[in-house]
Amino acid sequence: MKGKNIIISSLASCAILLASCNGGNSASSGTKFNPKERESKFASDAEREAAIAQKRSELQIDIQTLLFTNDVKLSILPPAINTEDITDNVVEQIALKMLEITSQNGIGGINNVPGFALAASLNQTGREVTGTAPQMMAVQYTITYKVINTTSGDVYATALQDIHGAGRSFEEATQNVVNDIKNSNDIQQMLKDGSEKIITWYNDNLQTFKNQVEKAEGQQDYALALAYVETVPEKATEAFAYATSKQPSILSKFLHKIASVELNEMQTAITAANGEYSPEIGYHLSMIPTDAPEHKQAQALLDKYEKQVNSKQTQEAERAHEKELMLIKADVKKAKYESEAIQKQNKDLMYAYQGFWGALGRRIIGGIDAVGDVVSDDAVSDDAASDDADERD
Numbered sequence: 001m002k003g004k005n006i007i008i009s010s011l012a013s014c015a016i017l018l019a020s021c022n023g024g025n026s027a028s029s030g031t032k033f034n035p036k037e038r039e040s041k042f043a044s045d046a047e048r049e050a051a052i053a054q055k056r057s058e059l060q061i062d063i064q065t066l067l068f069t070n071d072v073k074l075s076i077l078p079p080a081i082n083t084e085d086i087t088d089n090v091v092e093q094i095a096l097k098m099l100e101i102t103s104q105n106g107i108g109g110i111n112n113v114p115g116f117a118l119a120a121s122l123n124q125t126g127r128e129v130t131g132t133a134p135q136m137m138a139v140q141y142t143i144t145y146k147v148i149n150t151t152s153g154d155v156y157a158t159a160l161q162d163i164h165g166a167g168r169s170f171e172e173a174t175q176n177v178v179n180d181i182k183n184s185n186d187i188q189q190m191l192k193d194g195s196e197k198i199i200t201w202y203n204d205n206l207q208t209f210k211n212q213v214e215k216a217e218g219q220q221d222y223a224l225a226l227a228y229v230e231t232v233p234e235k236a237t238e239a240f241a242y243a244t245s246k247q248p249s250i251l252s253k254f255l256h257k258i259a260s261v262e263l264n265e266m267q268t269a270i271t272a273a274n275g276e277y278s279p280e281i282g283y284h285l286s287m288i289p290t291d292a293p294e295h296k297q298a299q300a301l302l303d304k305y306e307k308q309v310n311s312k313q314t315q316e317a318e319r320a321h322e323k324e325l326m327l328i329k330a331d332v333k334k335a336k337y338e339s340e341a342i343q344k345q346n347k348d349l350m351y352a353y354q355g356f357w358g359a360l361g362r363r364i365i366g367g368i369d370a371v372g373d374v375v376s377d378d379a380v381s382d383d384a385a386s387d388d389a390d391e392r393d
Contacts, residue, residue, distance in 0.1 A: 070234035072116070072195040073109035074102055074147070075342070079122035085139070085174040086122060094120065094143075097181040104183050105191045112338035113231045114212075114224060116198050118191075119146045125162070127170065138166045139173045145187060147194025149201065156197040159190035195233075202236030209239050213246060216341075222254035224341035226334075252289060258337070259292040266298055270305050277309045287333060 078095035079086065098118055102109065126140030141163050147156045161184060165177030202209060209228070216225035229243035229250060266284035273281065285302055288295045 069106060069108040070240070072107055072198050072233045073113045073231040074107055074194075075109055075111045075113040075117040075150070076102070077117045077119040077148075079120050079143070082122065083124060083174075085124075085171050087171065087175070090175055090178065093175070093178040094122070094181065097178060098145075101181075101183050101187060102191065105188055107191060107195065109231065110335060112227045112335050112342065114227045114342045115149065115151060115201075115231070116194075117148055117150050118194075119148050120144065121146075126164075130166070134168070136166050136168060137170045137173045138164070139170060139177060140164050141174075141177055143181065145190060147190060147198075149198075157190040157194035159184070159186040161187065199233055199235045202232060202239040206238050206242070210242060213243075213250075217250060217253070220253075220257065221341055222250055222257055223334075223337035224344075225250045226254050227338040227342055254334075254337070255287060255289045256292050259288045259294040262287040263294040263298050266301060270301060273305070273309075275308045281305055283333075 076095050076098045078091050078098060081087070081091060098120060099110075102118060121144045123142050123144070124139060125142050126138070128138050130136045130138050143161050143163055145159045145161070147158075148154065149156065161181065163177050163180035165173045165175070165180060167173035167176050209232075213225050213228045216222075216228060226247070229247045232240045232243040234240045262284045266281060266288075269278060269280040269284060272278070281302060285295075285298050288298050
């Protein structure tokens with residue numbers, strides 16, 4: 001279905017950017033507990049920005065595989081918060097590690113996959129105070145991965161991984177345990193087995209799949225219908241052919257349904273821009289089909305706005321960058337609708353697994369402090385920034 005999914009790339013780009021900044025050095029040293037004193041915060045903003053740039057350059061995830069693969073796709077359901085040491089931030093970072101692992105194994109999906117998921121649970125198996133100076137806390141966990149059918153609850157494959165972390169507190173040690181999560185032979189085999197069973201499900205349940213799509217479409221839940229047809233693996237030949245034929249019409253219905261919302265948000269964005277160039281305006285226009293009644297009005301608003309903006313000096317390079325951000329925002333919006341539709345469908349399951357579209361999803365969708373949030377040591381200010389963005393949503 002390459003080329004037909006016109007707005008699907010940026011959410012994963014944001015998530016991957018976060019992942020690259022949260023454990024580029026994920027390999028374990030082989031020593032269970034080896035606590036070290038942490039370095040101080042960055043001395044300046046310039047130093048911090050340099051660190052961010054370096055993290056970006058270390059990006060290991062194949063974005064093309066994650067986004068455009070026609071192979072199996074999975075949503076990510078990270079562990080629930082089951083102890084006081086497992087915070088929202090720990091859950092988020094585990095989710096990003098899981099996303100990284102699926103990408104490395106040629107599996108796509110950014111939590112807009114309605115039928116199948118990689119879920120995880122976390123159990124503490126060790127907790128101690130070390131005898132080092134300064135004194136440190138050390139923890140050990142076992143993380144259990146499962147490839148599951150989110151509709152039936154069937155488990156297709158499982159794998160276990162022991163992970164360790166150390167820090168100046170048990171909470172910090174648990175945060176650092178994320179760095180020990182890595183791809184492994186057992187995980188690779190689990191994903192291979194799970195993928196084969198997912199393809200078998202599509203081949204054996206073609207009519208059930210068609211019924212799912214047609215039911216969602218009949219209920220005018222076009223976001224859910226779109227998520228169904230955009231996540232079928234190509235190896236499930238009959239289901240993939242059906243999905244490919246349905247995708248353009250469902251996408252058109254989806255965009256028509258949200259056209260009035262996008263027009264209103266475009267008007268608000270123009271007012272907020274106050275005569276300055278903003279990619280927000282073009283983004284909203286891109287979400288309104290040319291044959292929708294709202295498009296003519298939206299185009300007129302854009303023309304008037306651009307006359308104001310063009311009278312000001314705007315660097316061409318800066319404008320190009322902002323147009324790129326416009327496309328990112330459009331991709332995020334579509335993924336948001338799809339994810340919300342899936343959450344409604346699998347409400348109990350998503351709640352049980354503290355779904356990926358908890359705090360992390362809100363950060364990405366709101367265009368939050370994606371990189372600075374994870375590079376900075378100041379968790380309090382980062383959480384406050386995230387909360388502010390959540391309120392703006």
